[in-house]
């Protein structure tokens with residue numbers, strides 16, 4: 684009887700501690716959004732598993748070697764980001780088709796599987812957007828509509844049915860993208876989405892470094908960069924030139940893609 688009472692008391696204490704932690708967490712979120720509209724999408728879209736498979740979006744799977752690779756990457760990236768208080772991560776590569784969007788989406792999903800972490804995926808490939816398509820999301824507006832046409836941000840965001848993942852698609856594509864990326868409105872948005880929620884990582888899917896000036900132009904808004912290298916395709920001199928262009932950025936690692 685005595686043991687039973689002790690066990691019950693222990694479970695009461697654990698529940699009280701958990702409730703206190705949850706209350707503190709939601710208070711932090713609420714106080715962080717006081718004075719401005721929350722930067723989260725309200726709707727959530729169911730995703731089609733067939734579409735995800737076709738687009739090599741695999742990080743949500745269990746008992747999957749491919750998902751485990753992303754979990755390993757996630758853990759390394761989060762350790763570095765947390766140790767340094769980094770919130771904004773950019774994914775880029777030397778050339779087209781190296782796997783930037785695939786890595787961005789999978790890494791984002793994998794990070795958000797961590798219960799303490801939420802993720803905002805931002806498509807900054809404004810000339811050739813694809814992030815929303817890779818998830819099979821139906822989107823009406825995106826970043827360019829917010830920046831150029833004053834669409835409210837909440838109408839530009841969308842939420843796939845993965846817990847704790849939000850997406851800011853690129854919106855209608857355009858050609859003078861680097862000018863838009865360094866506009867005061869974009870800079871202030873980048874600051875806002877980085878600082879609004881304490882537990883959220885922002886992942887930017889960028890265009891390739893050797894073909895557009897957008898990645899270098901946007902680097903001042905970025906805390907850390909991952910460079911995707913395509914196994915057997917990326918030339919060593921291209922990687923060298925890419926890293927040279929990013930010499931003032933904080934490159935935290937390279938991701939060797941196309942290994943599976």
Ligand SMILES: Nc1ncnc2c1ncn2[C@@H]1O[C@H](COP(=O)(O)OP(=O)(O)OP(=O)(O)O)[C@@H](O)[C@H]1O
Nearest residue numbers: 738739778779780781782783784785940941942943
């Ligand atoms: N590890 C992989 N194995 C096989 N195919 C892959 C792998 N990673 C990506 N791909 C495929 O390669 C193509 C290009 O990938 P992705 O779109 O992610 O590259 P990207 O660098 O974002 O391209 P872009 O420069 O056009 O934006 C896609 O069809 C994708 O499904």
Ligand SMILES: [Mg+2]
Nearest residue numbers: 783784808813
């Ligand atoms: Mg891409």
